[in-house]
Amino acid sequence: MQRSISYNLFLTVTMQLPDAEQLLAALTERLRPDVGETDVMIGIHTGGVWVAKRLHQALGISSPLGVLDISFYRDDYSKIGLHPQVKPSDLPFEVEGSRIILVDDVLYTGRTIRAAVNEIFDYGRPACIHLATLIDRGGRELPIAAQYVGAILPLPADKMLELKQESDGKLSLGVRDICLPEK
């Protein structure tokens, strides 16, 4: 595929990942004009919660931050079983009628977001859900798009993009090679 070759080229030539803290600052400023007083925020475990905590604070959102673990809603449960570390979901606000900003670190296939949206609806019917992610790495398999993005960074399928949190709370990005299962 022509597209994936150019992505590979991008990585091997530059090997330079963007600075997560700069992306976070950019994402915060994109969200700021649109965030209302009554909006609520939800982070998806684990990286999404890190990003959401920082956004939640920077934007001064008044209601407490919600967290989701989407393990019970994953579409690959019948193939790979239950995730070994499921954390409790906690949405400490009324979902019914609320305006939700859903936060994840990396947007890729869209399956995580599909699962998160399904889970949110089991708490109630929100007025709307907007999606904010630090990075959109392309490769969507579902009709899902983010309204707020820190950066667009297309990556081939054999690369795994990982967000890390340092002990001082600073975020950084790493990339590593993964083995793809044979199709």
Added chain:
Amino acid sequence: MNRNPQLNKHGELQHLLTTEGLPVSILLHILDTAESFAGVTEREVKKIPLLRGKSVFNLFFESSTRTRTTFEIAAKRLSADVINLNIAASAQSKGETLLDTVNNLSAMHADMFVVRHLQSGAAHMIASHVRPEIHVINAGDGRHAHPTQALLDMFTIRRYKKDFHNLRVAIVGDILHSRVARSQIHALTTLGVPEVRVIAPKTLLPSKVERLGVRVYHDMVQGLKDIDVLIMLRLQNERMLGASLPSAEEYFKYYGLTQEKLSLAKQDAIVMHPGPMNRGVEIDSAVADGKQSVILSQVTFGIAVRMAVMSILAGN
């Protein structure tokens, strides 16, 4: 024995038959997963799509209300289809063998069997017989094991006491006939509880019970000293053959839990009972309904724990 029949070749849980021999990592995985399910009960939609399209058969060869109901609720919260069979009243009374019953239900595309049977080893036999994609949960077999009860008890203890490593736990009453006690003892010792006591008259203790790693007491006054968790067992009238006891009244006098006896344990000790209770036999109503009782929490937590077991099994 070369391999734990509960585990598949990757060391994952394939069936849940007993807490004996299960690694601590699997016990903790079940308890941690149950924590996540506990919150589902408080939501608008108390359902999760995990077991959508799966069929869970409740095979109860021995009567039960609480266990069968909580398994049914757990399976339904996971979106499974649940079929309840009261076998005592059906095919077996017409002469069908246990394995023929299981074969017929497997032919109806069962994904999971929840089995209660008055014979020890029944769930084990079914597990060794079914196709590899079918999972079996032991919901109590004879005097042998009742692993989900023990797990929900461990979940309850952890909720109230946080850590297993500094606890003294006493199991009081009819240890001899109790599958619950056996499963609890294995789970408690695996999870690192340093001191597990059994308190009972000699006639209600299995011989060589010390081999399970417990301390034996015949007297409540000594046995309850410094205890953090009291587990009262039901006096199993229906399993008593002959005269193990002089009378229920006399049993209550020596082993029934009253406020007075409870005051011998630690001030913040919790009181548990797997149910159903014989009030005035093994436990006084004032204690059963008192501040230190967590008996109804056990029932509530039982749903989350059974959801965790089912979802882990069905995914392996």
